[in-house]
Amino acid sequence: MNPLRKHILVVVFCVGAAVWSGCRRSPPVVGYYLTSTRDLAKLHRVVFLELAERDSPPGIARDTTIALTHAIQAKRLFDIDVINRDDPLCRMVRLDARGGFTMKQLRDMRETFKCDGILIGEILNFRPYPSMQIGLKLQLMDLRDGRLVWGIDNVWDTREKDIEERIRRFFNETIRYGYKPINWRIAMMSPKIFEKFVAFEAAETLSKVGADDPE
Structure with missing residues (x-):
């Protein structure tokens, strides 16, 4: 079973339990996978290859990449640098990781990008206002062991x-001001604000680093 799919149910259960307990804020109800917070803490520099886009208008993937980078940087977990899709280095990497990478490919990426982690993904199922929708797939891999x-x-x-x-x-x-009279509804209309919301929720799944790992 796809580990991301498997953990969707786990996330929903955990969020529900936290609501009943009222003890602390939980990550949003987002389908995510985090193998070990200690493994995450071992990463020092991550390269984020600009998101691929499937059937979405030009600019959506790039803007979402920027929003995600800022949201992840705010967590202060590791250094993260973006490589755009038109960069020659980016063209050297097969961005679709569904078939996996060989150890040689991982080694080559580590040497090429001078990093120990790589973040790749894609935007899919984008739909504009009045019923905006964004699908997001991300994979953060440790290039040292795959x-x-x-x-x-x-x-x-x-x-x-x-x-x-x-x-x-x-x-x-996070925003609060500057969009009267519609205020929060701007995120239901503006792709850029909606992308920031999506990025915020994705990064929030990293907010429990160190909290749940066994001693």
Whole structure:
């Protein structure tokens, strides 16, 4: 079974348990995989290859890549640098990792990019206003051993009532001003603000680093 799919149910269960306990804020209800927070902490420099885009307007993947980079940087877990898809170095790497990489490919990427982790992914199922939607797949791999350290496999759809409430909370916590009179509803209309919301929720799945690993 795809480990990202498997952990969607785990995330939903954990969030529900936290709501009942009322003890602490939980990561958002997002399909994600985190193999070990200690493995994540071992990464020092990560290269983020600009997201691929499938059937989405030009610019969506690049803008979402930028939003994700800022959101991940805010976690202060590791250094992260972006390589754009038109960079010759990016063309050297097969971005679709569904078939996996050989150890030689991992070695070559580590030597080429001078990093110990690589983040790749794609945007899919994009839909514009009035019913905005973004699908996101991410894989963060440790190039030293080829293990998947962190991943995202999720779709954000503004037609869902729960998404609307999460957007409102995101706006009130992180943006707050400058969009009167529509305020938080700007994220239901503006792709750039919606991308920031998606990036925020994806990065929030990293917020429990060190909290749950056994001693």
